[in-house]
Amino acid sequence: MSVEEDTANHGRLLGTVRGPQDVKRMSGEELDVLAAEIRDFLIAKVSRTGGHVGPNLGVVELTLAMHRVFDSPRDRLLFDTGHQAYVHKILTGRQAGFDKLRQRGGLSGYPSQAESEHDLIENSHASTALSYADGLAKAYALRGESRSVVAVVGDGALTGGMCWEALNNIATAGNSLVIVVNDNGRSYSPTIGGLADHLSSLRLNPGYEKVLDTVKDALGSTPLVGKPMYEVLHAVKKGIKDAVAPQAMFEDLGIKYVGPVDGHDVAAVEAALRAAKNFGGPVIVHAVTRKGYGYRPAEEDDADCLHGPSSAFDVETGALLAAPSVKWTHVFADELLAVADERPDVVGITAAMAEPTGIAKLARKYPERVYDVGIAEQHAATSAAGLALGGLHPVVAVYATFLNRAFDQVLLDVAMHKLPVTFVLDRAGITGPDGPSHYGIWDMSVFGVVPGLRIAAPRDAATLREELREAVAVDNGPTVLRFPTGAVAADLPALRRVGTVDVLAESARTDVLLVAVGSFGQLGMEVAARVAEQGYGVTVVDPRWVRPIPAELVELAARHRLVVSVEDGVRVGGVGDALAQAMRDADVRVPLKDLGVPADWHPHGTRAQILADLGLTAQDVARDVTGWISGLDATPDRLTPTSNASAQN
Ligand SMILES: Cc1ncc(C[n+]2csc(CCOP(=O)(O)OP(=O)(O)O)c2C)c(N)n1
Numbered sequence: 174m175s176v177e178e179d180t181a182n183h184g185r186l187l188g189t190v191r192g193p194q195d196v197k198r199m200s201g202e203e204l205d206v207l208a209a210e211i212r213d214f215l216i217a218k219v220s221r222t223g224g225h226v227g228p229n230l231g232v233v234e235l236t237l238a239m240h241r242v243f244d245s246p247r248d249r250l251l252f253d254t255g256h257q258a259y260v261h262k263i264l265t266g267r268q269a270g271f272d273k274l275r276q277r278g279g280l281s282g283y284p285s286q287a288e289s290e291h292d293l294i295e296n297s298h299a300s301t302a303l304s305y306a307d308g309l310a311k312a313y314a315l316r317g318e319s320r321s322v323v324a325v326v327g328d329g330a331l332t333g334g335m336c337w338e339a340l341n342n343i344a345t346a347g348n349s350l351v352i353v354v355n356d357n358g359r360s361y362s363p364t365i366g367g368l369a370d371h372l373s374s375l376r377l378n379p380g381y382e383k384v385l386d387t388v389k390d391a392l393g394s395t396p397l398v399g400k401p402m403y404e405v406l407h408a409v410k411k412g413i414k415d416a417v418a419p420q421a422m423f424e425d426l427g428i429k430y431v432g433p434v435d436g437h438d439v440a441a442v443e444a445a446l447r448a449a450k451n452f453g454g455p456v457i458v459h460a461v462t463r464k465g466y467g468y469r470p471a472e473e474d475d476a477d478c479l480h481g482p483s484s485a486f487d488v489e490t491g492a493l494l495a496a497p498s499v500k501w502t503h504v505f506a507d508e509l510l511a512v513a514d515e516r517p518d519v520v521g522i523t524a525a526m527a528e529p530t531g532i533a534k535l536a537r538k539y540p541e542r543v544y545d546v547g548i549a550e551q552h553a554a555t556s557a558a559g560l561a562l563g564g565l566h567p568v569v570a571v572y573a574t575f576l577n578r579a580f581d582q583v584l585l586d587v588a589m590h591k592l593p594v595t596f597v598l599d600r601a602g603i604t605g606p607d608g609p610s611h612y613g614i615w616d617m618s619v620f621g622v623v624p625g626l627r628i629a630a631p632r633d634a635a636t637l638r639e640e641l642r643e644a645v646a647v648d649n650g651p652t653v654l655r656f657p658t659g660a661v662a663a664d665l666p667a668l669r670r671v672g673t674v675d676v677l678a679e680s681a682r683t684d685v686l687l688v689a690v691g692s693f694g695q696l697g698m699e700v701a702a703r704v705a706e707q708g709y710g711v712t713v714v715d716p717r718w719v720r721p722i723p724a725e726l727v728e729l730a731a732r733h734r735l736v737v738s739v740e741d742g743v744r745v746g747g748v749g750d751a752l753a754q755a756m757r758d759a760d761v762r763v764p765l766k767d768l769g770v771p772a773d774w775h776p777h778g779t780r781a782q783i784l785a786d787l788g789l790t791a792q793d794v795a796r797d798v799t800g801w802i803s804g805l806d807a808t809p810d811r812l813t814p815t816s817n818a819s820a821q822n
């Protein structure tokens with residue numbers, strides 16, 4: 174079936190859309206038909222691949238209006254977080270790519286400059302678009318380029334601190350800039366905080382422009398008597414603004430407010446955008462939308478309005494077709510609740526992701542002991558420091574990649590004060606479909622340098638439970654627990670424990686010490702078996718606590734001919750790097766080869782595919798290890814002692 178035929182199957186009009194110019198000339202009726210066809214298309218395609226169906230169903234009309242009012246790519250359309258850019262992709266010639274959405278070699282789930290000139294922000298981390306927009310608008314102003322900058326930001330993303338830093342600057346700069354607040358009242362769960370309350374107060378108020386026009390009309394018949402009348406009018410406007418228009422917050426900042434407007438009414442959004450485009454300064458267009466709009470399973474999904482089904486789902490019910498087995502997240506959630514039952518000082522913090530991180534389970538039993546801070550990881554870290562100063566032991570549960578932005582807070586607000594805060598990093602390592610900015614590959618390197626901070630990498634459910642308990646027992650500094658996405662690894666019992674290091678396998682021969690970090694424990698066992706077939710002995714160890722490097726690991730290294738480490742994190746500054754340094758410091762002259770993820774922007778795909786591309790499979794590692802150890806046989810001094818010569822370029 175050709176692309177045209179396939180697309181046309183989802184609607185006659187959609188099949189005619191090759192680019193934004195095709196929607197500019199459509200009538201209101203045609204746009205309504207096209208919106209319905211786009212919804213059919215989204216549900217049909219995303220139900221097969223998984224992806225952010227809920228958010229994108231909520232921005233169909235919004236995106237149509239944007240592409241009708243503005244001229245992308247000359248005018249720049251920015252999408253905060255970017256998970257809601259599918260409609261933008263549909264309208265910019267990429268309908269054919271949706272059969273391989275978020276799949277290796279296929280369409281990214283986020284804007285991608287490599288895909289289209291219409292795309293700009295590729296980072297899937299929330300709350301960045303307004304800062305990009307501020308910079309872009311300043312650049313166009315300085316270069317004398319008359320181009321519109323439009324940033325779509327969700328109510329959830331608006332709870333991120335960067336947004337307010339940007340608004341502060343946008344107001345001062347006064348450049349022409351359109352901020353479309355896509356207010357569907359939800360992140361995953363309902364958006365929290367004072368801002369959310371403020372936005373909902375706006376949703377409930379009549380647009381104050383309308384009220385103002387009414388008053389102006391009423392007063393308009395009154396003959397103007399110079400200054401006094403002006404004073405009266407101004408006083409009336411101010412009174413209205415203060416009384417009926419809580420959007421004063423934005424306008425007092427110096428940013429014009431337009432709305433609230435029905436985000437599912439193309440004509441209404443268009444009118445607001447045209448007014449904003451011609452205003453000649455920064456304008457907020459407050460669009461009220463519904464996440465999952467037009468698709469009952471999403472609209473009725475109380476958890477997260479089908480925010481992002483991770484794989485194919487049933488169109489009728491929205492339920493995932495492949496029931497997830499026991500996930501690392503589930504094990505964490507259960508054990509945290511068990512700990513909380515025993516430890517009244519243990520509290521939980523989430524950054525707008527209670528369900529995806531498992532913290533929701535604790536919140537259901539102890540709602541008073543869980544804090545949802547919004548998409549505000551920096552605040553989460555320092556608020557946790559405050560909780561710890563107040564005598565509690567906070568557990569901050571975030572995806573590994575999102576803690577990157579709170580490095581300074583972890584370093585100085587938590588660690589320098591030696592505060593007992595536990596950071597639980599879910600989705601650590603290569604995740605897959607969400608691509609490079611979601612890869613939780615930096616934490617062991619970035620946070621490994623923090624003095625007094627300890628990092629645990631459990632290898633299975635049993636060690637996750639054990640290491641979580643060990644972490645919350647630490648009362649003189651921060652701890653980090655990190656584990657990958659997906660199904661939890663089968664329990665891998667240790668033969669014995671040396672200090673905190675678990676020995677998983679050993680042999681009469683001590684040719685190789687294989688340090689298998691975290692969930693790579695099973696991989697280590699398979700490597701040992703393969704290398705043993707070549708006649709070499711491999712000792713497989715799981716350090717459990719990977720930073721700081723356990724002294725016992727260095728002692729074990731000294732008793733082998735070759736050390737190999739393998740980790741689901743970047744090599745630079747990773748566990749292998751740190752072990753090599755510890756061995757040098759102890760003058761342990763044994764060659765070390767460290768395997769891990771190259772510090773780079775790795776493409777999206779499945780976790781297994783990306784790991785295979787990086788040579789992080791049992792077969793590849795076994796081949797490498799065999800090559801290195803047999804090379805030592807041939808030329809014993811080939812690898813200079815304590816070398817951590819890179820195993821990969
Ligand atoms: C820094 C950061 N933290 C967490 C996330 C995970 N995340 C992805 S989308 C989302 C909710 C976004 O809500 P909103 O901005 O309102 O957009 P909507 O999905 O409602 O369209 C969250 C928390 C993220 N992408 N970035």
Ligand SMILES: CC(=O)[C@@H](O)[C@H](O)COP(=O)(O)O
Binds near residue numbers: 297480483529600604
């Ligand atoms: C955009 C975002 O941060 C999430 O919606 C992301 O898609 C994570 O998905 P998983 O929860 O399936 O890892």
Ligand SMILES: [Mg+2]
Binds near residue numbers: 327358360364
């Ligand atoms: Mg939202």
